[in-house]
Amino acid sequence: MSNVTVCVRFRPLSAKEKRDIGDNICIQSIDSENFIIKDEKEEGFTFSFDKIFYEESKQADVYEFLVLPIVRDAVNSINGTIIAYGQTGAGKTYSMEGSNILESDEKKKGILPRVVDGLFTCIKTSADSTKYTIKLSMVEIYMEKVRDLFDLSKDNIQIKESKIQGILLSGATEISLSNPAKALQSLSSGIANRAIGETQMNMASSRSHCVYMFTIDQQSLSEKRVKSGKLVLVDLAGSEKVEKTGAEGRLLEEAKTINKSLSALGNVINALTCGTPAKASHIPYRDSKLTRLLQDALGGNSRSALLCCCSPSPSNASESLSTLRFGARARHIKTSPLVKVNEDKGSDKKNGALSGTRDETFEKILEKMSERLNAEDVKLLEELFIQAGLFVDLDSTDDLESNFQDVVEQTISSLMKAVEELRSAVQMLQRENMTLKERLGAAERLDALPGGTADFLQKISGLLSYFIPGMQR
Ligand SMILES: Nc1ncnc2c1ncn2[C@@H]1O[C@H](COP(=O)(O)OP(=O)(O)OP(=O)(O)O)[C@@H](O)[C@H]1O
Ligand SMILES: [Mg+2]
Incomplete structure (x- = not known):
């Protein structure tokens, strides 16, 4: 460094x-x-x-x-x-x-x-x-x-x-x-x-x-x-x-x-x-x-x-x-400065291929093609080169990067929503659990009463339920 x-x-x-x-x-x-x-x-x-x-x-x-x-x-x-x-x-x-x-x-x-x-x-x-x-x-x-x-x-x-x-x-x-x-x-x-x-x-x-x-x-x-x-x-x-x-x-x-x-x-x-x-x-x-x-x-x-x-x-x-x-x-x-060595170009030259680094070669192909094809076809060819990983188009890298960021942000927000929903479900279950525990305690206390008293209270509760809407018999 x-x-x-x-x-x-x-x-x-x-x-x-x-x-x-x-x-x-x-x-x-x-x-x-x-x-x-x-x-x-x-x-x-x-x-x-x-x-x-x-x-x-x-x-x-x-x-x-x-x-x-x-x-x-x-x-x-x-x-x-x-x-x-x-x-x-x-x-x-x-x-x-x-x-x-x-x-x-x-x-x-x-x-x-x-x-x-x-x-x-x-x-x-x-x-x-x-x-x-x-x-x-x-x-x-x-x-x-x-x-x-x-x-x-x-x-x-x-x-x-x-x-x-x-x-x-x-x-x-x-x-x-x-x-x-x-x-x-x-x-x-x-x-x-x-x-x-x-x-x-x-x-x-x-x-x-x-x-x-x-x-x-x-x-x-x-x-x-x-x-x-x-x-x-x-x-x-x-x-x-x-x-x-x-x-x-x-x-x-x-x-x-x-x-x-x-x-x-x-x-x-x-x-x-x-x-x-x-x-x-x-x-x-x-x-x-x-x-x-x-x-x-x-x-x-x-x-x-x-x-x-x-x-x-x-x-x-x-x-x-x-x-x-x-x-x-x-x-x-x-x-971190370092020396970059390009591929062996000697064999390419022997085959009559275009000289230059690999990217330069593709640039030159594009240049030659632009003499014969219309601009849109050349652009298509360039995109194919980019898709094949031969060139990296920074604009498309940006798009990919921002799409990726969007997906990450969306995933985070839906996960946070799911956590929120789970939290309120847990709170609701805790409340139900409390009610059930209270009822169970009341039932146990009722069972513990002497026989006649329990029957008597049961009857009163039955009577009251006719007058108080929503009350369970
Ligand atoms: N070291 C120096 N000795 C003598 N003259 C200088 C020196 N540095 C700058 N000058 C003179 O100052 C003036 C402004 O300098 P210059 O054009 O280099 O500024 P600049 O930083 O490039 O400004 P800008 O951002 O506007 O382009 C010029 O006339 C230049 O000749
Ligand atoms: Mg200047």
């Missing part, structure tokens, strides 16, 4: 923050892992993380500490995820992309171009007997829909779970990256399609969660085995206090959806770290597209890291505190 690595990055004060309240900052450094932050009431809170990147930190520092170990693991087929989290305008996109994805200034390059360089360097230095292929998919979650940033016509990508590959984006475009220049060009074209808007905090605010998915296939030529590593980078849309920023219209709707999915992410993290095994089985991954997509990263076999981006300005202290509390909680998540 390994913990999620959590780092904090404070960006420099923005021009607006300086204009509004001068050069004051609300953080006080203790060392590279600890600091104190003061809230609006000047109350200090101490936080500890794996590393704190203060305002003067370099892009290269963040990459080397937080990202490089995960890149190396991904080349060795251990899945990895890096998530940038924080308030709008806190520096997530700057950390991920740099000031521009095609930035040539070495110092300003963000995580993504460094990941590209890192992947190709790792591959270059690996053994000749291994053949690598790197592929890239880019999607954004905008207003709870997953859009393919390489093909805008695919605006409702389904998230599926394959037994072999884990969470995957069904039908999302995958671009083969043959060299770093091609990779940067592809990233740049995808980024250009991302939803951007202007908020009070950020002139170019990301209005969607952006997911960069690198797949690194490693084929050992001697053993004919394929190992696959997935490296997922997530540049989240920023949380926003709408009452503070005064967002209206479309911006307000976007902000509400963003805040909702971020709170779903918070709920998943709370559930994962709440500690009781009973609760741990109810992780609400299906409450949002974002949490579904991050299911492997948070609760699965992925090595994960979180970069909490914050403003150092006292005017944003409460937002920074909430980001830091989120990060502190996420530090307790444990994941």
Whole structure:
């Protein structure tokens, strides 16, 4: 088991923050892992993380500490995820992309171009007997829909779970990256399609969660085995206090959806770290597209890291505190990174079959079929694959799960009803039992009376029964 690595990055004060309240900052450094932050009431809170990147930190520092170990693991087929989290305008996109994805200034390059360089360097230095292929998919979650940033016509990508590959984006475009220049060009074209808007905090605010998915296939030529590593980078849309920023219209709707999915992410993290095994089985991954997509990263076999981006300005202290509390909680998540080896594909190739993992093969069959069949037939074929257990459709898993929950709830409520009925039956029997006991006692007392008295009382009782309705003779 390994913990999620959590780092904090404070960006420099923005021009607006300086204009509004001068050069004051609300953080006080203790060392590279600890600091104190003061809230609006000047109350200090101490936080500890794996590393704190203060305002003067370099892009290269963040990459080397937080990202490089995960890149190396991904080349060795251990899945990895890096998530940038924080308030709008806190520096997530700057950390991920740099000031521009095609930035040539070495110092300003963000995580993504460094990941590209890192992947190709790792591959270059690996053994000749291994053949690598790197592929890239880019999607954004905008207003709870997953859009393919390489093909805008695919605006409702389904998230599926394959037994072999884990969470995957069904039908999302995958671009083969043959060299770093091609990779940067592809990233740049995808980024250009991302939803951007202007908020009070950020002139170019990301209005969607952006997911960069690198797949690194490693084929050992001697053993004919394929190992696959997935490296997922997530540049989240920023949380926003709408009452503070005064967002209206479309911006307000976007902000509400963003805040909702971020709170779903918070709920998943709370559930994962709440500690009781009973609760741990109810992780609400299906409450949002974002949490579904991050299911492997948070609760699965992925090595994960979180970069909490914050403003150092006292005017944003409460937002920074909430980001830091989120990060502190996420530090307790444990994941179990492991290497996944795919089936031997050598024999398939000899038979002229389609290359790729088993799920990829079925995806390709579906793709080929869609050229000949109409959409409904292809959908039917896909459903048959899912029914045969070749794919797992998360939506249908959800249906099954909720049906199962319904049945459990119904069973519990009918059992409770039956217990209630049994309880009242027992009470009734107890009352009858009491009456019978009383009658028996009375009969015994009557029998014990001297002979003449008993006959006399019997006659009186017979007489009274004529006058008192319901009385037994
Ligand atoms: N470490 C930094 N050094 C210099 N400038 C930075 C740094 N971090 C952020 N900035 C600048 O701050 C502004 C906002 O940053 P950025 O766009 O990365 O925010 P964000 O967290 O992605 O916000 P949103 O959630 O709205 O997308 C940008 O102009 C960016 O260049
Ligand atoms: Mg952004």
